[in-house]
Amino acid sequence: MTQLLIIGGSDAGISAALRARELAPTTSPMIVMADDFPNFSICGLPFFLSGEVTDWRNLAHRTKEDIIHAGIQLLTNHTATTIRPQDKVVTAIDAAGKEKHLTYDRLIIGTGAVSNRPSIPGIDLPGVYFLRWMADSFAVHQHLTERNPRSVVIVGGGYIGLEMADALVLRGLQVTLVEHNPSVLKTVNPILGDMVKGELERHGVAVANGVSITAIQEQGNQLLVSGSHGFKEATDMVLVAVGAKPNTQLAHSAGIEMGFGGAIRVNRKMETSRPDIYAAGDCVETWHRILDQNTYLPLGTTAHKQGRVAGANAVGHSQIFAGSLGTQVVKVFDLAIARTGLRDSEALAVGFDPLTLETDVWDHKGYYPGAHKLRILVTGDRQTGKLLGAQIAGHYQGEVAKRIDIYATALFHGMTVAAVSDLDLSYTPPLGSPWDAVQMAAQAWSKALQSDLACCQSA
């Protein structure tokens, strides 16, 4: 019986444990984890803080009891401090500093990521928050419920920043969102980022683009946030959401090799540089299916998939991570914004000859009530005609999320843009068109390529 030890009880770790049990029912994986919240939906934190999820316990994908019932041992509130690969021992300490030594045959590291903390004066002041783990969430929640703030400055216009803007408007706060890029949601083209900005402003969020925060100071009962271009705002709380970086200190000190972006180097079997040690999730680099190389793309979906592969391989199977396409979606108020694959600039950087075309198209037949216009950007390669990526923005009930998934599935199989029209997709006037929106956008791309009238989007 393989002794399987897993460090980390979030998406990657839990997926790995479940998959190992599924394939090797006699294995009894043990998960050692730093807090007491196994398998919590980190992506759900904004919806707890908005009040939409009334009980934080509902954020658990599975309860602790479910996990134990599935045959997984949990060692909670223990932080792994060292891995000794030569002895196959992991040391962990509890809050009181008491050590435990855990042996393993196979080890899976799923230590996740940590929030980036900009080194600016005042970043550690009370009232300044980050949002990554349950503890962060409880701290923000406590501030919201006990101090009843009326305003917030959110630093960062990425997924978490945008979702928190939505959440805190819903809660009645006056929200200012500061983003140092010229548009919010820099993971999509500026034309979609500007749609997001419009949606934020329509809901009363003040958006400051192109502003870098330089300092946070106490000012009476408030915090004064200062930034470039004369930005100054007094606020009741500050939330900093400027991305995350892989949490690799433990792996690094065990002599495990690092890869792209300082993440743990892994191959597609999720093996690290050390025998019998696997790693998965936000702490590792990720093989990208179109780039055909490793990158750093921490996403919950990917963590689940990598964990599943690591779990299978750790109990003797030989599975391969199929790769990421960077598929992602976010809902901001009534707008959903999604992407998959490469944008123009990313495609250019790896030697493609990309053309990106923007098309506005109805989500379903315009004559049927409730039709919404979707804005679709298709990126394809001029030389081969291959689909490289797509972006969609539109009303969240316009099936934006699952439409990006059609492109993602096409991309997975290396389809050309033209061949997207060959797909036999469903149609009824209330829910689509005889050529679905994704096909109309693909056909528009093909016409643009043909006629050389393409309107290139700079990325």
Added chain:
Amino acid sequence: MTQLLIIGGSDAGISAALRARELAPTTSPMIVMADDFPNFSICGLPFFLSGEVTDWRNLAHRTKEDIIHAGIQLLTNHTATTIRPQDKVVTAIDAAGKEKHLTYDRLIIGTGAVSNRPSIPGIDLPGVYFLRWMADSFAVHQHLTERNPRSVVIVGGGYIGLEMADALVLRGLQVTLVEHNPSVLKTVNPILGDMVKGELERHGVAVANGVSITAIQEQGNQLLVSGSHGFKEATDMVLVAVGAKPNTQLAHSAGIEMGFGGAIRVNRKMETSRPDIYAAGDCVETWHRILDQNTYLPLGTTAHKQGRVAGANAVGHSQIFAGSLGTQVVKVFDLAIARTGLRDSEALAVGFDPLTLETDVWDHKGYYPGAHKLRILVTGDRQTGKLLGAQIAGHYQGEVAKRIDIYATALFHGMTVAAVSDLDLSYTPPLGSPWDAVQMAAQAWSKALQSDLACCQSA
């Protein structure tokens, strides 16, 4: 310059003409058509009759002016009566019986389908309607607006019957739906058909399953509909929607070979048995990508695709119809029901060893408000693990339509059920799960296969 003549101004004919113009801009295709309504959305008729589409003109995918502006000649209100392949001449007559002789280099036949008319006494009585063309729709509309009926009996529980039940309830009529099969919507498994029946009943529709209509008689100002098992109902109008058959009389009399189900035989280039004559849409047989043979599957989506291929080939290109998967979706009140690929019985019939598993799964994370349960049936082959088909029923805002399209895209590429979990699909708690519903259902199928605890659905 190729003289391109097209018979039929609906989906296949218009698609063919547009594609021909796109690829050969000097061509000036002529479309001869029996009515005055080119490029109308036949699938939209129920929504005109419900009152949701207030002006029938909005049902046009394109206006007559758009079509002419695209360089297409329209000869409306002319019915093609003969094709003489040896002379390359088509004869058409107008309402007054005046003949026109039209020559061609290449001909595309897109004559569509005609409603099945059960041979029962009273089927031709005033107040008994069919629904396929604009003229049918105007007749029904006139009855609704001028005679103000309070009740209707709909014969047939397929797509049109169900959509018309929804439409006429919306209009305030008391609706009785009669279906001779044991469940409505026989194109999906009975367990989903029963969900549809429940949705109909929840909205006040009386559903009579297992009843065959035997006669319609006049009874005062009403019609008396009689059927098997003692069915008898007096009603203000009758709508018969029991399917359609290919409209092939013209082609047949020109000596063109017929194929599956009496539809015009075509190859994947949409060529008929006669040189320079192509055919597309509801009048032809359809190559099925999983069956790997021809079948009869009249769908608007397919008509568009086949028309596009025929149009390209008629102007000298060499394109191949990629095949149908029978992907389809219908919305009945708040429920969307979708399918793609093969059901158990269809798979068995062609030699697969199918297993079908039913899974109920949330459309998005249950903790986020507005989550709906989807019922997903996955059919795969026990021997090869290949995905053969899928069916989904659930709230129409649960992205049912585009989720079936993810399966359709996977099917298109011959994926295994297990590989569906490798797809990099989008996730945010309001719109999905880290493993999307389509992946959870696929994983459940794999587990069922493994553990041999499969709960087979009879088809």
